Amino acid sequence: MSTNSLEFQCTAASGEATLVSIDPASLVIAGWAGRDSAAVEAHIKELEEIGVARPRRTPMFYRLAPSLVTVDAAMDVVGREATGEAEVVLVNADGTLCIGIGSDHTDRKLEAVGVTLSKQICGKPVGAALWKLDDLRGHWDQLVLRSLVWRDGEWQLYQEGTLAGLMSPDMLLEQYAEEGGTFGPGSVMFCGTVPIIGAFYFAEKMALELVDPVLERTLRHEFGVNALQIAD
Numbered sequence: 001m002s003t004n005s006l007e008f009q010c011t012a013a014s015g016e017a018t019l020v021s022i023d024p025a026s027l028v029i030a031g032w033a034g035r036d037s038a039a040v041e042a043h044i045k046e047l048e049e050i051g052v053a054r055p056r057r058t059p060m061f062y063r064l065a066p067s068l069v070t071v072d073a074a075m076d077v078v079g080r081e082a083t084g085e086a087e088v089v090l091v092n093a094d095g096t097l098c099i100g101i102g103s104d105h106t107d108r109k110l111e112a113v114g115v116t117l118s119k120q121i122c123g124k125p126v127g128a129a130l131w132k133l134d135d136l137r138g139h140w141d142q143l144v145l146r147s148l149v150w151r152d153g154e155w156q157l158y159q160e161g162t163l164a165g166l167m168s169p170d171m172l173l174e175q176y177a178e179e180g181g182t183f184g185p186g187s188v189m190f191c192g193t194v195p196i197i198g199a200f201y202f203a204e205k206m207a208l209e210l211v212d213p214v215l216e217r218t219l220r221h222e223f224g225v226n227a228l229q230i231a232d
Helices: 037-048 115-120 137-142 169-178
Strands: 006-011 017-022 026-031 060-064 074-078 086-093 096-103 129-132 144-151 154-162 187-190 205-212 217-228
Touching: 006 086, 006 096, 017 086, 026 169, 060 115, 086 144, 086 169, 086 205, 096 205, 096 217, 129 217, 169 187
Parallel strands: 006 129, 026 187, 074 217
Antiparallel strands: 006 017, 026 060, 086 096, 086 187, 096 129, 144 154, 144 205, 205 217
């Protein structure tokens, strides 16, 4: 097994679990991946007001180093400007498309300089448990994406919403292919997020959840964030 390999457990609706190991071959962050064009435009304008450049197109595919993907329970970031956002993560595990959860940590100060740079500087924590996409397509819009941050000594809700407002993985893959992108074995794609509750918040601990109310199961991943001191 390669030193860059990541181990996942992909579980089918039947409960059968398969241990898979992948060498991340590519990492893509799908930004502006909402289905409602008016809502996407409103969000773009909000970010323009704080200096974030308008994307050239929507959705926007940010290609990053695959080495950023980690299943570790902790990661380092530079300073306290980086905040996370829960996202559904699509993984090509030896030809089988699987779904997991991860955080698109982004340095909010650098985001005004360059979106790709602000994402590239942060690791991308992903839970080691996956579900098969084939088992989810029939009720995709009912899945609930949620994140919690550790604040004031307790878990507090930071994001929550169904996936009905986001493009499905199949929609994103079609758009990605139209731009010449390929999604072969080892490929990882972050598939968009739901709005945060309140303002961006740096959290030393974060929890991500994907809830399947139809098959009555939940993916959960917790991780810690260590802010490295910035030298003057």
